[in-house]
Amino acid sequence: MSLPTESTSTRYAADVSARIPPRDAVQGIVELAPRDRAIWELAAPHLDVRDNDVHSLYAYGLAAALQALLPGSRAEIVLPAILLHDTGWSTVPDKLILAAIAPGGGRPDLVRRHETEGARIARQILGSLDFPETDIEEIAAIIDGHDSRPEALSPDDAIVKDADKLWRLTPHGLRTVQGWFGLDADQALRLCCARVHDSLFTEPARAMARGLAAVASLDLAPERTALG
Template sequence: MSGALLPRDIATWCAARPYLDVRSNDEHTLISYRLARALLRLRPEVDEATVLTAILFHDVGWKAIPADKLVDSVGPKPKYPELQRVHEIEGVAIARPHLQALAVPGVDVETVLAIIDGHDTRKQAISPEDEIVKEADKLWRFTSHGVKTICGWFGTPPKETVAMLEDFVLPQMLTKDGRAMAEALVAQGQAMAWLDDMMHVEAMR
């Protein structure tokens, strides 16, 4: 456990985890947490405890969304785009009592809740901490786990999924560090998709 999380954050993860068993949000949250830590190393002036606490709770609100509408609430052309906002509102309601009970040293609960309340739908960051949460959340989509998960949501092959991320998500990155990391992951995704294509061609011979 300590290899994935800082000791300070284990109790926060345990409180959030029961709400993360939808949309692969448990894996998404842990990967986003590690991506946030990588970004934080490049931005030492940003408050680490606030960022990582917010990351661990940022997507708990999806637990309140009907399972049959989850996939259709995200992507370039969502059928239920309003549910992105609903999951933020529900996330704040879920997170508030847990954060108040946890009382993480050095973390202002209202600051964390303000980040959760807008981490997807708010286009611009309200603070450096919010900026890193937004970047880490989006960066997950470019990882191998993110691409595989999104392929499953939309029934699209990796090559098409990576192209969609490059066209739709990459322009939304807010920082040069986040964009550089996203571009590196796009390059990896493109290489792996090309390899899959070549292996398929060879298998057909």
């Protein structure tokens, strides 16, 4: 006769908080630097369209992670550029944005408009914060072509392009794309994989993309969904 088994608590009975290291002692935690917080405050009103504000924050985190791994890149260029890269969508009528970014690319003129307008807005914001003129022009050049230009101008440009695309494979990116186009989760994942993997410029970004896609695909696996 077997003995009854005792249920096992899922919560440890002791306090482990003393074993948790401080934030500055661990890798991978990202927060906006004071310089970038000032940019964000001025950029946020231009990003309040189609979840571009949330997108830009997640892309900032991805860009910061990539920048730390890629020698020769500069945080003072990459991070302002990624915060400002989509500000130009604020000049495009909201009802036309999805037509511009939908699969098939029906409105490349609007994609181009958001780039040129984004570069203009970036110059205004960075100029008001007394950024060096050479840095302003480099950041504006990255924004002015971050979607339409097929090549990267520099390592900094490559990171901005890669972080922008990688967002699509994050949980927020997949949910957003799913809602935009009325897709189910598997369709959104396949669409985003098709639009991300072959368009990345850096090896760290390619590794991140495969990791994000692997986790997202296993979330949809029958073995995982059966577990509730």
